[in-house]
Amino acid sequence: MNDQAKKEILLDQIFSPRGVAVVGASSSQFFTFATMVLLSLKEAGFPNIYPVNPKYTEVHGLPCYPNLQSIPGEVDHVVVSIPAESALTLLDECAVKGVKSVHFFTAGFSESGYMEGAALEKAMLDKAKAGGFRIIGPNCIGLIVPKSRLGISLGTPMDAGPIAFLSQSGGHAQNLPSYTALRGLRFSKIVSYGNALDVDECELLKYFSQDPETEIIAAYIEGVKDGRRFFEALDEAASKKPVIIYKGGRTEAGKRAAHGHTASLTSSVAVFEGLIKQKKTIKVDDIEELIDVLVALRFxxxxxxxxxxxxxxxxxxxxxxxxDEMEMAGLNVPRLSQAVQEQLKQSLPLAGSIFVNPIDTPNLTSPEAISETMRVLSKVPDIHMLFYHLGFHPISGWGHSRFSQPSFIESLIKTLKEVRQITSKPVVLALRPPMDLAGTKEFLAVQEALVEAEFPVFHSLRRGAQAMARAIAWNCVFR
Amino acid sequence: MNDQAKKEILLDQIFSPRGVAVVGASSSQFFTFATMVLLSLKEAGFPNIYPVNPKYTEVHGLPCYPNLQSIPGEVDHVVVSIPAESALTLLDECAVKGVKSVHFFTAGFSESGYMEGAALEKAMLDKAKAGGFRIIGPNCIGLIVPKSRLGISLGTPMDAGPIAFLSQSGGHAQNLPSYTALRGLRFSKIVSYGNALDVDECELLKYFSQDPETEIIAAYIEGVKDGRRFFEALDEAASKKPVIIYKGGRTEAGKRAAHGHTASLTSSVAVFEGLIKQKKTIKVDDIEELIDVLVALRFxxxxxxxxxxxxxxxxxxxxxxxxDEMEMAGLNVPRLSQAVQEQLKQSLPLAGSIFVNPIDTPNLTSPEAISETMRVLSKVPDIHMLFYHLGFHPISGWGHSRFSQPSFIESLIKTLKEVRQITSKPVVLALRPPMDLAGTKEFLAVQEALVEAEFPVFHSLRRGAQAMARAIAWNCVFR
Structure with missing residues (x-):
């Protein structure tokens, strides 16, 4: 318990370092990971960045140091991208410098041939414990903490938000903020923890469950080392906040890949799924589903x-x-009574319309018709949410020409906002993106306006329906 | 038999009209359907276009006629977008003019109140039979025939190709050529047949099965009126060519929508699915799946x-x-023997790679490594196809910076073409598109180059795996 408390304080310090050393950064044209982190920290405006490389005196406009000891300022966090055989020496330097955390990007420890993998890892852990610092990784991309200006790649959106993401995959961790920026998702902390030598999914789950900056927890997990600890950590987290879990390695080939990736011995899928179901978490099957459920929970x-x-x-x-998509996802599209259908016929053209629910109307150009339809539907007791779907016909004249008129977009958003004012039933949007540059601009403009107004936007009917069904099911069980 | 033969000749004539009259076209700023068809025919370079509207003497630069009789040239096809109460009079004019086909965009016949729906439709059919012409629709967008320069919306790609599409939905018919252009799909004929008053899915299936310009048949069907005729037509078509069927209206709400849409009494899903399974067709569940299977069959x-x-x-x-996606879709990712893994280690870096199959390598920048990996894999007997997946990181520096270099794209395509030369095993690509303008340009450039080289390109691993699994399963059963 005491030990756990100490660890939690340490994690907190990891997320707001005073200075970061980037070991292995260089001025080479070729973008190594270390160089990318360096440039990313510069771009984000992190104040105290120290490239470390004995071959340079300056790297990308910053003074470069031959080793950690020669750095004049405080160094709390060290990003490491050097060969495995130099790892132990570097950790000695870290202890002398008094750092709080060391992130190893480097992969290939166990295959390096320099020392038996397990022995090397044990030696690293021993040095971390003795030196009073933590290790993140190895084989991961480490930390993205917008509030602290900590990033690992150029152009990553650096506004803070209420979502934490812990990921055994560096790729997923790196991509998530970029993939989700236009959908309006922002993050408190993203931790790619790779082989989980020290900081692992259990500690992170517990930490995020108490982190005041985190309201929603998402996780990508390939395997866990201690089922009982994981069970307890998940229990604690899921009792406090929504937890979404994407389990990688569900098939034989996927498990094989996971083992090669993070040396994870992926658990039995059935056992794992039974576990997370019991713990009231939301299970998703790929990164897009994870994003969609996040959009549902957030907006x-x-x-x-x-x-x-x-x-x-x-x-x-x-x-x-x-x-079909709504009902196959487990949602329900109730038939409207004759009385409600008659009300709708007041504001929609008879020809070419369907009134039974779904409501199909060629009057997509008329915000008044949309508004009136939504007003009528929102009063039907069986209806709990309004799902509005619109496609972008990139080349043909119809949809495209409408969406290229700023006045149409403005009045559409205004209408949807007004509907939101008069009912507590959520308005959910499925915008089907075009596969063409010509329509992308208009699509993005409409999406941006909707997201800025904090509407939930999904990119297909199926994905929207599935995400809503999952969020609603979780909500019912959770209460 | 004689009657059938006569009908088939007629369909052929429908697809290559000498002149087209567009009844209801106008110079109004508001794009009505008729006006869009007119502009589309102009854009496509169709030679003899005759707007018909007593209110104008000229429409969009073309002489406009008050009625069909006053048109000086031959009119084989008439596009109609006028209220239902004028339909019968217009059909009388069509008979006098000696047209071959009349396409009714107009919906709302049965709800018009002018005449009992069934009675009106019977009267229309009688007039068509007596006048020796065919009716397409009502309630549909009619014909898209690239070879004959027949289109219905601006910007529709008008290169001809080997795919026929019959669709009970006008939206799907209108969108398909635009949605699929960048994936390399081109069409022989697209027919939106709506309420199927005269020309229906059975006749179209039979026609396309014998059409020398059609190699693959795709269909969107909400309901069929005569199960036995449909069974026979499908049997004939599926015995000659691959037939892909997307059945709309699979849930209660979907059936209700289909009934409101095309007055289809959608058949029992189980019966319908049993039927198309028995007839060796490929069943898909949405328009994206339909497109993906088309890509697999085509490329x-x-x-x-x-x-x-x-x-x-x-x-x-x-x-x-x-x-996970491959195996869940029913494909198989066989573990590589130790010997094959050793071969791969010759050309890939040890650190950060996975060799077991999947092959994960950070050497994505090296066409040599990709080439060598594919050469080795293509010789493994258990491996029947090579699946190469690459994502676009729109904002972060890695993937994006590579794909923005034309030289990298060129050498990648060259490599993939070389691999195709040395093995009969297909190279399949999953390009994961970015959700950001910044990356879209690069994504489209890579896709364009791959599609031009006639590679099958899918937009996600799941979609690619499912489409390949469906095409392979069909192929095994079909032979």
């Missing part, structure tokens, strides 16, 4: 009390598809 | 003889996900 507040959907959009085929 | 020739995948890409997390 649908409160979550609906039921699964009834009022489905609105233009096009017969898309309306049929939308209905 | 993987011949289809692999088995399900073994050699899986290549960069990133531990993505490799785990890739493996």
């Amino acid at each position: 649908v507040n409160p979550l609906p009390e039921g699964t009834g959907v009022g489905l609105i959009g233009a096009g017969g085929g898309p309306s049929v598809a939308a209905s | 993987v020739n011949p289809l692999p003889e088995g399900t073994g995948v050699g899986l290549i890409g960069a990133g531990g997390g993505p490799s785990v996900a890739a493996s």
Whole structure:
């Protein structure tokens, strides 16, 4: 217990270092990981960056130091991208310098041939314990903490938000903030922990469950070393906050890849899934599903009390598809009473419309019709949310020409905001993106406006329906 | 039999009209359907376009006629977008003019109140039979025939290709050529047949099965009126060519939407699915899946003889996900023998690589490494296809910076073409598109080069794996 408390304080210090040393940074044209971290810290405005490389006196405009000891300022965090055989010497330097955390990007420890893998790792851990610092990795991309200006790649969005992400994959950790920026997701802390030599998923789950800056926890996990500890950590986290888990390595080939990747002995999928189900977490099957559930949890507040959907959009085929997707995902598109259908007929054209729910109307150009339809639907007791779907026809004239008119976008957003004012039922959007540059600009403009207004935006009907169904199911069980 | 033969001749004539009249076209700023068709025909270079509207003498630079009779040239096809109450009069004019086909965009016949729906439709059919012409629709967008320069919306790609699409939804018919242009798909004929008053799915299936310009048949169907006729038509088509069927209206809400859309009484899903399975067709569940299977059938020739995948890409997390997706879709990622793994280690770095299959290598920048890996894998008997996956990191420096170098793209394509030369095993690509303008340009450039070289390109691992699994399964059963 005491030990745990001490660890938690340490993790907190890891996330707000006073100075960062980047060992292995260089002026080479070729972007090594260390160089990318260096440039990323510069771009983010982190104040005390110290490149370390005996071959240079200056790297990308910053004074470069031959070793940690020669750095004049405080160094709390060290980013390491050097061959495995130099690891132990470097850790000795870290202890002397009094650092708090060392992140090893370097992979290939156990295959290096320099020392038996397990022995090397044990020696590293011993040095960390003796030196009073923590190790992140090896074989990972480490920390992204927007509030502290800590990033690892150029262009990463650095606004802070309420989502924490712990990831055994560096790629997923690196990509998530970029992939989700346009959907409006922002992060408190992202930790790629790789082989989990020291800092592991259990400690991170517990930490995030108490972190006041984190409201939602997402995790990518390939394998856990101690099932009982994981069970306890998950229990603690899931009792406090929504936890979304993407388990990599579900098939034989996937497990083989996970073992080669982070030396994870992935647990039995059935056991793992039973476990996370019991712990009231939300299971997803890929990174896109993870993002979609995050959008649902972040922007649908409160979550609906039921699964009834009022489905609105233009096009017969898309309306049929939308209905099928909703119901196959476990949502429900209730048939409207004759009385409600009559109300809708007041504001929609008879020809080319469907009134039964789904509502299909060629009047997509008329915010008044959309508004009136939503007002009517929002009063139907069986309907718990309004799902509005719109596609972008990149080349053809119809949808595209409308969305290229700023006035149309403005009035659409205004309408949706007004609907939000008059009902507690959430308005959910499925924007189907075009696969063409010509339409991308308009698509992004509409998405940006919707996201800025904090609407949940999904990129397909299926993905939106599945994410909403998962969030609602979690909410029902959780309460 | 005689009647059938006559009908088929007629369909052929429908697809290459000498002149097209567009009834209801106007100079109004508001893009009506008729106006869009007119502009589309102009854009495509169709020679004899005749706007018909008594209110104008000229429409968009073309002489406009008050009625069909006053048109000086031959009119084979008439596009109609006028209220239902004028339909019968117009059909009388069509008979006098001696047209071959009339396409009714107009919806709302049965709800018009002008005449009982069924009675009106019967009267229309009678007039068509007496006048010796065919009716397409009502409630549809009609014909897209690139070879004949027949289109219905601006910007539709008008190169001809080997795919026919029959669609009960106008939206799907209109969008498919635009959605698929960048994936390299081109069409012989697209027919949106709506309520199927006259020309229906059965006749179209039979026609396309014998059409020398069509190699692959795709269909979107909400409901069929005569199960036995459909069964026979499908049997005939599927015995000659691959047939892909997307059945809309699979859930209660979807069926309700389909009924409101095309008055289809959608058949029992179980019965329908049993039927198309028995007839060796490929069933898909949405328009994206339909597109993906088309890409597989069009660009993987011949289809692999088995399900073994050699899986290549960069990133531990993505490799785990890739493996899971392949195996969950029914493909197989066989473990490589020690001997093959040793061969791979000759050309790939030890640190950060996975050799077991999947192959994960940070050497994505090296076409030599990719080439050598593919050469080794292509000789493994258990491996029937090579699946190469690459993601676009729109904002971060890694992937993006590589793909923005034309020389890298060039050498990548060259490498993949060389691999194709030395093995009969297909090279399949999963390009994961970025959700950001910054990366879209590079993504599209890479995709364009790959598609031009006739590689099958999918937009996610899951979608690629599912499409390949479906095409392979069909191929095995079909032979």
